Amino acid sequence: MNQMQWTRRAFMYASSALGTAAVMGQIPGATAAEGQALKIWANPGVHKVGAKDWSAMEAQAGIKIAATAKSARADEAIQKMVVGDGNKLFDAVTDNGGGMEDALASQRAIVPLDTARIPNWKNIVPHYREGGIAANTLRYEGKVYSTPIISNADSLAYDFKQIGAHPDSWGVMFDSQFKGRVALQNDFGPTLTNMAIYLKESGKIEIGNASDMTPKEVQAVCEFLIDWKKKGQFRTFWDGFQNGVGLLASGEVLVMSCWEPIQIIANRKTGDKADLHYGTMKEGHQTWNNMIMLTKGGRQRGAEELYYKLANVYLSTWFGARTLATLGYQPQMVGVDEYIKANPEDFPTSVQADILDILTRKTARFANKGNAWQNVFPKHIRAYQDWWARLQAA
């Protein structure tokens, strides 16, 4: 949501430097419509698995792609697609699940999908089929409107060398021995949701839905944070991918709630100076996903088939394995572990164990009962905004 998405853009640009595997063969039977390119408005890094250009994705999908770089700001996407010229310009658009699909579908900016036309849909991770909130992140009024690309369960990073333990609770952020060495994300969405999960699951505050709190619940969570802020527990609230990496890598903070790629890159930067890990919290995590949607304009222009071909790539183990290995994101399909083992030329045996270990921990993190899915537009968003301002002013 909002700043988180805005700042994630910086990461998406940065991640293009990570590189990815070489162009692979085309999917049998998938051929691009003659001369027509799929015009997509997408995050420029993650959604082409960190590659420098879209050629590998084009080869996989068997289509031409004309991509326009997009930030992940909800306001920008809404304005462009609902009141702007987004439908004239783009056939497909990427954004966050758990709100944006509802917003765009309710305004008739995107159209429902026929998942039967996406062969890899059968491999989608089970929680998208089983109903409940995860399934809802792709649906509006029961119809599927989007195809998931990546997801993750946000947690905290810590320096094992300095802390000397592997924390398994968000409570470590409020341990007085780390006073002034803790940082939170400067975004009320993920920060308040994760803190609500902690306070709810540890029995400190009674909260119904951690990702859609009532104004009183928002107040209680923010008052808890204000109290700790006044005690000097927090060094800062980070904003932006590089900012987060810098904070961790410089040793300025020892514990920080953040996106997983921040910990991965910061750990690479620090070398032996620090030993940065990404924890699994027993209370749970905010889970989120990115997805791709077919616009009304795209369907009118006959770009449906092109969309389905690209969506099929996003649900392929080819994409899932690479996004896991290079960016640390959760694949959206089953069978990635087998794919990695079966392709040692792309995933050498020396690194296979590490990648599969990340996948195992990630899967365990997703299975936590205390998790709450990201909600881009909580019902009482004004309460979130107002109390966040109070936290800032405290």
Place this chain on the structure above:
Amino acid sequence: MSSGAISGPARAGGGRDIPAPAARWRDYLGENGVQKWVFYIPVVFFLLFFAAPMALTVVWSVFERTQFWMEPGFTLFAYDNFFSSARAENYLFSMLHGAASVVIAFAIGFPIAVFIRRRVTRVAQHRVILLFILPFMISELVRVFAMRPVLGRHGIVNSLLMELGVISEPITVILYSPLGVIIGDVMSFLPFMIFAGFLALEAVQNYIFEVCDDLGTGRVRLFTHIILPLAAPGIFAGSVFIFVNSLGVALVPTLLGGPGAVNAGLIANQAIVALDFPLAMAISTIMIVTLVALLYIGHRLFDLTKVLEPIS
């Protein structure tokens, strides 16, 4: 006829004056033609790109918020929300930080301007002043970001002081704190004070300094009674630039501020990303009113028309 095209309108048939092409063009481009209207271009530009957006900002601030946009109406809810929430407090803090940055920038920048004006040879003055443009050639993001390895816990300042034995523990108050924001603002916007101060002093004729020297005016008296009053409009102009940037540029509190540090620009930005457009417009309107009030006070005190008026 042959010369009519150059010297004046041609006469044909029944004696009626018909302008030759060149003469006609001259009329079009003359004082009663395009030249007459060309002076209105700045006015049109101002109306289109300054007055109209500002007017729209004010109008939108009283619109009704909808789920994703806003609709015409009249409500002061956004203003009520601003003043009854912590945003007003954040805004005031932002103004305080801006004021502190102005004072520090004046204390550092104006003496530099005086030094350049009085001690550097006339020929070299503009070259020296141009040196202060160099930092502006680097992205502001990079400039502000680069302060973190300098001011951080393990940064250059702390490492040096610890190496020298001046401190035993890192000083943490200079980064990720209100002081960090002020340091960032001063470092980012100091050239505004130097430029404005220098320009103001450039209008002060040398003989004024010479007369003061002849009369044995002390340095303090020279500064407080001569230099400062003459340069006041320029100093004020530089101060406004710094204050406005401090209030509006979100980068500095984002990168150097403490937990949740904001300025007015960031408050408005946060309202926009939460799709609360009327609130963002209300905050922008409040910023406009603040700055107009500031300019009015400045004009009453210092007569800002003197900023660009050379002393004759």
